[in-house]
Amino acid sequence: MPLTLPQSSAPLQQSLSRQLLGLGACRAHSHSPTTHTRTLALPSAPLGQTHKGASSTLLRSLRLSSTARCFALSALTMAPPPPATGTVDTHAIETNRPIVISGPSGAGKSTILKRLFEEFPDKFGFSISHTTRSPRASEKHGREYHFVTKEEFLDLVDQNGFIEHAQFGGNHYGTSIKAVEDIAEQGRICILDIEMEGVKQVAMHPTFPRPRFLFLSPPSEEVLEQRLRGRASDKEEAIQKRLKQSKVEMEFAKSPEAPHDKIVVNDDLDKAYQEVREFIIGKNA
Numbered sequence: 001m002p003l004t005l006p007q008s009s010a011p012l013q014q015s016l017s018r019q020l021l022g023l024g025a026c027r028a029h030s031h032s033p034t035t036h037t038r039t040l041a042l043p044s045a046p047l048g049q050t051h052k053g054a055s056s057t058l059l060r061s062l063r064l065s066s067t068a069r070c071f072a073l074s075a076l077t078m079a080p081p082p083p084a085t086g087t088v089d090t091h092a093i094e095t096n097r098p099i100v101i102s103g104p105s106g107a108g109k110s111t112i113l114k115r116l117f118e119e120f121p122d123k124f125g126f127s128i129s130h131t132t133r134s135p136r137a138s139e140k141h142g143r144e145y146h147f148v149t150k151e152e153f154l155d156l157v158d159q160n161g162f163i164e165h166a167q168f169g170g171n172h173y174g175t176s177i178k179a180v181e182d183i184a185e186q187g188r189i190c191i192l193d194i195e196m197e198g199v200k201q202v203a204m205h206p207t208f209p210r211p212r213f214l215f216l217s218p219p220s221e222e223v224l225e226q227r228l229r230g231r232a233s234d235k236e237e238a239i240q241k242r243l244k245q246s247k248v249e250m251e252f253a254k255s256p257e258a259p260h261d262k263i264v265v266n267d268d269l270d271k272a273y274q275e276v277r278e279f280i281i282g283k284n285a
């Protein structure tokens, strides 16, 4: 599911989007108390227009600032919510296979994606997540999120219209197939920054073609804790929650059911970035 944090994922997504793109708008979501889903799109070919995308909140969960990170390039910002359904434009998705990036909060996902977006400033777009929570004063329907009613959201769930969805803090969050598909149809590769439960959902989705899965790992628990504290964005309780969740995510990554095609250990940032870059846009991508 898009990420959802005990705290809201929207702030995270927006924050990340802004950080990543240096823009004033973005979107994404996650469904975990600490993270959420960030959906980004990398065009596989030069684009003539802008887009937006990105979310992961639950993953969006551990940090209240990493909600899906989506970035909106104004053109799509005002678009109405797509009529997502369980049907998929398989050709577009398989031609521009989305990338799912996951890893513990603090592993460095935002840092590395920011670099990637800076290196390819004209190639990114982002998808917009759905949520049943009320928009905040500064938020616009179709920009930060597609704000829908609970009934509309659950209808879409019944149609298998989400590649992942979750409930946090009493609200539903989800990344629709249509939102990701739109990016693929524009010749872009959508990058989804998703927490563990969302990864499982995407991997098991009945109709959505399998994306490529990348797991970003911290070099050790000790280093992860240092980085979370160094980020100075969380209170002690939130740090402890992220560290606890990181153990679960690391165990999952080592398990047979983990769908990851590539695991990158983020020790030296330059080296990790090159590995991620190669996986996403390298000649064997």
Ligand SMILES: Nc1ncnc2c1ncn2[C@@H]1O[C@H](COP(=O)(O)OP(=O)(O)OP(=O)(O)O)[C@@H](O)[C@H]1O
Residues within 6 Å of the ligand: 034, 035, 059, 060, 062, 063, 065, 066, 103, 104, 105, 106, 107, 108, 109, 110, 111, 112, 227, 228, 230, 231, 266, 267, 268, 269, 270, 272
């Ligand atoms: N290789 C590295 N060496 C040292 N510090 C790093 C490295 N990679 C990331 N960091 C730092 O670690 C902190 C956590 O990184 P970042 O916020 O990118 O993690 P994240 O995986 O996006 O977390 P979240 O899921 O909570 O958004 C940041 O302060 C970042 O600057």
